[in-house]
Amino acid sequence: MALPQIVQHGRRVARPNAAKAAFTATVKPIAVGRIVRLQVLRGSSWRTVDTVRQDADGRIDFGARASKNDQALRYRVVAGRFRSLPAVKSRPVSTARWLKPTWTDQFGGRSLSPAWSHRGQTYQPASLRRCSKGSAKAVRVGGGAVRLRVMRDPSRATKCPALKNGQIAGRYAYRLNGHIGTDQSFSFRYGFAAARIKFPRLRGQHGSFWMQPIGGMYPGGTGHEIDVTEFFGGTHKRSGLFSYIHRYEAGHIVKTGANISDRFLHGPGDGWGKSFHVFSVQWTPRRLIFRIDGRETWRVGGRISRVPQYLILSLLSSDYELPEIEDRQLPQHMAVDWVRVWETGR
Known part of the structure; x- marks a missing residue:
C-alpha cells in the first residue's frame, strides 16, 4: 500500500515535498528475518530502492520518493525465497493519489x-x-x-x-x-x-x-x-x-x-x-x-x-x-x- 509523504525525520526544518512517501506491506505466512525489497519501475525494469527484514507482525515499512520530475512513481514489494517459502511479489501501486495534498x-x-x-x-x-x-x-x-x-x-x-x-x-x-x-x-x-x-x-x-x-x-x-x-x-x-x-x-x-x-x-x-x-x-x-x-x-x-x-x-x-x-x-x-x-x- 502506498501512503502519502509522511516520512521525514531530521534535526532541521525541511520542505514537505522533500518528505518520502510511506509504503507498508504484509507478507504471509510470517517468516521473521525474511528479506523483503521495495522496487520502483524504471522504464521497463524494476530496481530495488530499499531492503528490510520481515518482523514478527509480518509487516514491512519503507520510505521512498513519491515522484520524479513531478510525475508519480510505481512501486512493488518482493519477498525473496526463504527456507521452504517461494519468492512472491505484490501488485504494483502508484503514488499518484498523494501528490497533491488537500x-x-x-x-x-x-x-x-x-x-x-x-x-x-x-x-x-x-x-x-x-x-x-x-x-x-x-x-x-x-x-x-x-x-x-x-x-x-x-x-x-x-x-x-x-x-x-x-x-x-x-x-x-x-x-x-x-x-x-x-x-x-x-x-x-x-x-x-x-x-x-x-x-x-x-x-x-x-x-x-x-x-x-x-x-x-x-x-x-x-x-x-x-x-x-x-x-x-x-x-x-x-x-x-x-x-x-x-x-x-x-x-x-x-x-x-x-x-x-x-x-x-x-x-x-x-x-x-x-x-x-x-x-x-x-x-x-x-x-x-x-x-x-x-x-x-x-x-x-x-x-x-x-x-x-x-x-x-x-x-x-x-x-x-x-x-x-x-x-x-x-x-x-x-x-x-x-x-x-x-x-x-x-
Whole structure:
C-alpha cells in the first residue's frame, strides 16, 4: 500500500515535498528475518530502492520518493525465497493519489496564515488550566516553522495556586500557552493528517497535534476528539509519548489510548525533543491508524468519528504539570515545521 509523504525525520526544518512517501506491506505466512525489497519501475525494469527484514507482525515499512520530475512513481514489494517459502511479489501501486495534498501550511514568513486562530484565551479551571491560558504572545513564526511556547504571563505579578489531585501542589507564575486551531477555516472528513514536530524535552507541559469535531462532542453525537500525538516529556520509566481518542459511550466520555515506545526513534542518538518527526493519522469510517515517520504505532476501530474534524496544535501547561518545572526554566518551545492533510472522502 502506498501512503502519502509522511516520512521525514531530521534535526532541521525541511520542505514537505522533500518528505518520502510511506509504503507498508504484509507478507504471509510470517517468516521473521525474511528479506523483503521495495522496487520502483524504471522504464521497463524494476530496481530495488530499499531492503528490510520481515518482523514478527509480518509487516514491512519503507520510505521512498513519491515522484520524479513531478510525475508519480510505481512501486512493488518482493519477498525473496526463504527456507521452504517461494519468492512472491505484490501488485504494483502508484503514488499518484498523494501528490497533491488537500491542505498544507509550511509556516513561511513571520506570521501565522489566516487559516489559524488562537484558542483558549481565558484561564479555564474546568479544563485544569486555572494557571495558564492561550495567547498570541506565545506563538512565533520564523525560520520555516511555528514555535508554540509556554511562557510567564507578563500581565500577572502574583503566583497561582496550582491544584494536583484536588490539593494545592505549589504556587507558580501564571503562564501563557501557544494554542492554535483551524476551526474557523478548515476541516475535513476521512484521509490523512500529518504534522512534523519537535517537542520540548522537559516535563511540566504537553505538546500536542490533535483534532476536534465541528460542532463539538456531546452525548449521542458522532464526533470524537482524535489526539494524533501528545508528548508529556521524557521519564526514566517509559516514553512520555501517547496517542488517544475521546468519544462518548453510553452518555459518558471514554478515553482510549496507547503509550508509544521509544523504539520508533531512529537510534540511541535520537529523541522526541532532539529531532523533527512526522506524526500522522489515517482516518477511515472503520478505523484510525497512527504512524510516526510512516511506521504504524497504534490502531483503533469501533465507533469512529463521522463528522468533519479541524486541526489543533498546542503546547499546554495544565495545573497538575506545573510542579514538574520551575518558573526559571521558562519559556519552553515546541516547533512545528509543516502540517498537511490528504482528504480521501471515505
